Structures are given as structure tokens and as C-alpha cells.
Amino acid sequence: MPLIPMTDSLLRVRDLSVRFRLPEGEVTAVDHVSFDVAPGEVLGIVGESGSGKSQILFSLMGLLAGNGRVSGAAHFAGQDLLAMSPRALDHVRGVAMSMIFQDPMTSLSPYKRVGDQLAEGLIVHKGLSRRDAGREAVRMLDRVRIPDAARRARSYPHEFSGGMRQRVMIAMALLVKPRLLLADEPTTALDVTIQAQIIDILAELAREIGTAIIFVTHDLGVVARLCDRVIVLYGGRIMEEGPAAPLFAAPAHPYAKGLLHATPRIAAPLTPRLETIAGAPRAGGAMLPGCPFAPRCDQRIDICQTTPPPLKAIAPGRLAACHLTGETA
Template sequence: MEPLLDVRDLSVRFDTDDGTVHAVDRLSFDLRPGEVLGVVGESGCGKSVTMMSILGLLPETATVSGTARFGGMDLLAARAPELRRVRGRQISVVFQEPMTSLNPVFTVGRQVGEVLQRHLGLSRAAARTRAIELLDLVHIPAAARRVDEYPHQLSGGMRQRVMIAMAIACDPKIVIADEPTTALDVTIQAGILDLMRELRERLQTAIVLITHNLGVVADLADRVVVMYAGRKVEEAPVHELFARPQHQYTIGLLDAIPRRGAGDANGRLREIPGRVPSLARVPEACAFAPRCPRADDPCVRALPRLVRFSPGHVAACVHPGREAA
């Protein structure tokens, strides 16, 4: 199947007073029609910067290179007017915190309707009617009444549903969901994930799911890209990643998931020691080596190459897989 989005050698850097920050380094991945691709990693690993660069939403201080082909267009080389026609119409975004993404002075119906007016040319009355249908589609109760309410009158879960309604308003080919459940409690998170699964099956929309939560990935994704310090360190089908992780960072993430029987003799969960390195000083070697229990001299001498372990499963690790018991 031909990729819907094909990203090759994407690099993003920011020139700052403290030096050059290499936010994304030679990242390649693709997205297939109707697929859910999970992009996983700790805060600061480059997940969100990757997607914002593809949509041309980074500040002017960013330098972007590589290619991102979508529908015969290289999004990284496209001019601003071309990108504006793509954003919201063919590729849309669900941001992490809806309260800062929704305009507090406009009703939710007005904001959903604006997407329809701008991209589909609907009249204001037709856009309002369609906005009610979309709010109902994302399971907001009493949609005909809620359409005239303001964001502060809705719960966090309902505001996120409004963001999803805006994202799917024009029947896009791709929805980028950037930590869509982070600020919500567990019960509401489950409802949002159920909604995204339902919309994916009903609309056949491809989804890029950006998250640090591997539980969310296991529940929704088909394939997973694991990022660390701006680089892809592992990629695999979701079942393969959980059953046979290869990169030591991926193993550390999986071992830190809360679950029955996890932890040491005192019941404490395992954690990855240390912290993500500064992106202004990422070495041309394994960036995870200072935190890795199996790191040795070869790990810090050169950057490990991505190695294929099975169909669709690659990882860049000198000591792949779990250590033998």
C-alpha cells in the first residue's frame, strides 16, 4: 500500500543564545491510509516538533530540512498558501489542551462552523447545522443546545470532543492527535480513545497519535515509532514492540508501565535513571547510553544504525533485546 504521508530525513534545528538545538535529527517514517501510528517518547524528544514542522507551524527561528510527501506535494517545500489549504482540510490537529486551543469568546458552534466556512465554503447557517451534527457525532449530549455554549461552560472531556469535531469537520485524510488525553482523568481518557477508535473505523481516517503513554499506544495504535533525543530509536508493529522490544530505551519504557505484579520487592515501579540530554549537546553516538544499564564502549563511540529484526521492526541498539536470565 502506498504511504499517505512519507517523511524522509527530517531534521529540525533552532538557533538559540545557548547554541543550536537539534530538536529532530534525520527522522524517517511513513503513514498508511486508515492506519494509527503511535509516536512515543519522553517530553522533549521531538515528537510534537516533528508534526508541527510537517504542517509549517514552527517559528521562523526553526531550520527544517528533508522531505514530507503528501498527495504529490512536499509539505516541507510548500509555500504558506499551499499549506493553509492542506491544514484543517486534509490534515488536521487535535492539540493537547483544548482550553488554550479554543477561543474563549466564541461559542463552540461558531468555532466548528468556521472550519466548514473556510475550507468548504458553507454559509453560516449551513455551517451551524453541520456543527450540530458533528458535535452529535463525537457524542456530546444535547448537541443542539451545546452548540451555542462557550468553552468554559463545558467539561474538559467535552472540550476535547469539540476539538475532535473540528479536526474531522472536513473529512481529512490525516488527524494528528498531540497528547489528546494527557490532561483528562482515566475514565474520560478511555472515552476519548473509544471515540477516536470509532471515528477511525467509521471515517477511515489515518491518525498520528503523539503520546508518552504506552498504555494508550497499546489500546489504539497499529504501529509505533519510539523517539529519543530527536532520533528514531525503534519502530515496529504494536504487538511486536510489546512482545519483543529491542532498544534498551523501549524496554525501560515498557518496564515502567504500572501493572499488577510490577516493581521490586518493595512494590516500587522500575524507572529509567537520569534524564533526556540537552538537545543542544546530543552526541554522535547513542544518546541513551548515559542512562542505559548495558552501555559499554561501542555505545559511546558511534551512532548505532537502524537494524531490521523482523518485517517492519527496526531498532538502533548495540545490545538489542532483553538480557538473558
């Protein structure tokens, strides 16, 4: 499979597949996905619900459900995350990799003060004293713009709003200064004003610390604002990949075009109705013999339903998996 060449990649994922055993049979959630992430880069992974976005992150973090199995390779700083023992992976997760989840209440203990929860990671993984860890926790809460951080560090999660709890999760994830941050739709449940603030915080802190980010979302507006490069995922496969600006300006794959055309635009002229993609999203199940998007594609030809399209270079730095797109030399 051709890949966009990356120099000094921090993360190199090759042929990543995720499958789940269910009573009715095996379901494929991610199908032979490959990509690189460079230090300091923000990579967005977009697609409808059920496209496999979150399962990529869970597999990298070793957090798949018990009935899931993963294959392929994911080399992070020279180590294959998928081949690590649980103990070794736990150390990497605590020091070099962090994750922000969609719902912060599932990751914050309701019985512990916020400051204590932040400090715990520094005590366990960095060997700081409780006093020094507490000071660092307050400093990071202040950096993610939580007012009166020293006082709020003594509060419990239920005393924070949804937006503030998400900022606490960002502070927790960045406190150990990870080399790689995985963000699973962290702004989905927030209003647009809080979304914008959190995106700015992530971008600012990532620039300062040099952290690489994989940002999973279905919100193309968030991706356009935050991400350097984008992967468009459908049915567990990469449909298109490339730098954010040219991909959004001229998407090559019919699915990427459909996603963009279905996104409301304030500056666009008024139309009778918002464009949609016909049919329902494909979420797992037996893999189709051809392109997974073929049943919903209004441009499909016979080969689309019988032969999987290869992921090929269509322009410098851009890839697409479509029989209708031209391949560059």
C-alpha cells in the same frame, strides 16, 4: 536508512530534522527521522518529555517557533509539506490535514460560541452556507458524544469541562473529514475514564472516515489500546519502530524496554518499587557522537559512545537502532 515498507503511503517522511537557534547555540530537537503512514493507519510516537515528539507534528503543520528550522522531506498525498508556500500549506491544513492540541483552550476562542467555531472551517474551506455548516457542526458534536449537542453548540468554551472541550477539538479536527489527523498528547490532562472515551471516539471515527492518525503521547497504555504501529523516540532519534503488539510483547531496544518496565501494571505482582530509567531525559543540545541513549543505558559498550547505531531490521516489520541487536537478512 532502512524503512518498513508501506504500500500506498499517505505520508512519507524522510530525514526530517528540526533545529532551534538559541543564544547559547543551536539545539537539535529532531534528528533525521524517517517513517511512513498508510491510509487508515494509527501511528503512535512515544518517548519522554523533550524527545522531539511534538516537534515532528509542528514541523509537518508548519507551526514551528520563529527560531526553528526544518530540513528533509514530508510528502503528503504527493506534495512536499516542507517545501510548500504558507498559503498552499494553509489550504492543506484546512482541508486534508487537521491537528488536535494538548490544551483545547489554546485553540478555542473564548469569545465565540462553540458551534460557530466549528462551522467556520466548513464555510471557509468547504463553501457551505452558514445554516448548513451549523447543522454539520451539531451533527459532529453529537457524534463525539456531547449530550444535547444542538443546545451545547450555542455555549462558550468555558462552559464545557476539560473532557468536553477536548471532544469539541476532536469534532473540529474531524469535521472536514481530513485524510490525516495529528494528535499532540490530547488525553494527557484528562482522567482515565475520559481518556478511554476519547480514544474510543478517535478509533471509531477514524475507521468510519478512513483517516490516518499520528498520535503523540508518553502514555504507553493509550498507545497499546489505539495504535497499529509505534515509533519509540529518544533524543530526537528513532530507537525502535514496529507493530504495537509485538513491540510491547518483546521490545528490542534498551530504552523501549526501560519505558515498558517503568509503566505500572495492575495485574503485575507486587514489587518493592517501580522500575525507573537511570539519569535524566536528554532534551536537545549538541548531538552526541554515539547513541543518544548511551549515557543512561546499563547495557552500553564502547562503540555505543562513539558510533551512532544504524536503524536496522531486526524482524519482519520491525526496526531498532542498537549495536546489541541482531540484523535480519
